[in-house]
Amino acid sequence: MTKATKKVTLFGLILMIFTSVFGFGNAPVAFYRMGYGAIIWYILAALFFFIPYALMMAEYGSTFKHESGGMYTWMEKSVGPKYAFIGTFMWYTSYIIWMVNVSTKVFITLSTTYSGSDHTNYWSLFGLDSTQTIGLLAILFIIVVTFFAARGLDKITKITSVGGIAVTFLNVVLIVVSLIILVFNKGQVAQPIEGMKSFIDSPNPGFNSPLAIISFLVFAIFAYGGLEAVGGLVDKTENAEKNFPKGVILSAIIISIGYALTILLWGVSTNWNSVLSGDNVNLGNITYVLMNNLGFELGRAINLSTDTALAIGHAFARFTGLSMFLAYLGAFFTLIYSPLKTIIEGTPKGLWPEKMVRENDKGMPAFAMWIQCVIVVLILALVSFGGKDAQSFYNVLTLMVNVSMTIPYLFLTGAFPAFKQKSDINHSINIFKTKTQYMVSTIVVMSVIGFANIFTIIEPLFRKGGPVWGDTLWQIAGPVLFSLIALLLFNRYERRKKD
Incomplete structure (x- = not known):
């Protein structure tokens, strides 16, 4: 007699969703961009993106639980192979931008671990400026990682768990230390709360226009990323039809409260104008700047000397830098081959040139990995040698990631009505029971993602200092170019099938 598989309880489901979605680095970025004003956007993203989108992924996952191919299969069986391939290819290329x-x-992370603060603004090799130097080092890094990963040396991914645990512990540090500072400062917060105005307006002068504020929505959507994995949890859940929607809704509430709380806590130790308004702060180092300041303010709150407070700040930043370095390195060694293998193995073999499909003796698609490496190197060279300062450089990279990572959500959501209308598919779980429910949910989610991306892309054209065409073009270039590549590959596949 086979032992029955133990099902995930409602509490276990909430915990799994929380750990998959909640990211420590999202709140520092939110506080830097919008101050307390970020909270409302995180709540709106939870209501109009997280909940309906997660429920859609749950229906996909439960229906196609025995199918290989993941999201390609979901879209291929719902709409068709061309739509599915373009959507899946856009998902894969979002990881290229991530890299x-x-x-x-x-x-x-390395500079902060060594020095206690980010000194990359002052780095220079061969007479290059700091942005070009970082770009060159990043190019060497991607080449070295590809070299080792292609040889099957992926055991380094085990350090991801160490880095992940350390990064999770940072949440505890933030909460405990912020409460200590609050108590010793007799309830006084560094970033003043001046009624509802503080939760609408941003202290960041770059986020004072309505267009810029609305464009922040893409950051909020990005903060709830990783929901595709939720689809695989449906059939492992106890009383899934009832508990899964409940678990998703409760998770959305808990995660949005978590983000709101951490954004508020950053305001306990950090005054935006005093700490974050300088040119040395950017989207690449914001987490370490805030952690350094948290340690410094702890020392000041308990009446330690300035030197001791500075030392505590540097210790906090070093621990954060090391934690993030381990997490990044482990993730990199996984994501440099995992999405690539997934798209190659999960789509029809004839779509790819023979060399791309071929694996080496270590089971790695080495040729495809080196093609991927060349693409990453070219983008790095173009962006880093484009004459931008560090702030603009990390701003462009972050916006490129946010836009590219959210575009696949449009494809998956767009396929959902067709999926629901397929009578030849066994819909094992029906969370959206009527056409009105799934159509309204689809329109809401697609509108939120679409508007967020449009406003993010066009926002640089309406900045106070004049339009910044480069930022807009970089955000458009990736999706457009990769869509064309996907179309060319699929058209080639169709021609070969006819021959």
């Missing part, structure tokens, strides 16, 4: 971004941030 471009993280390969530069790795050096901020």
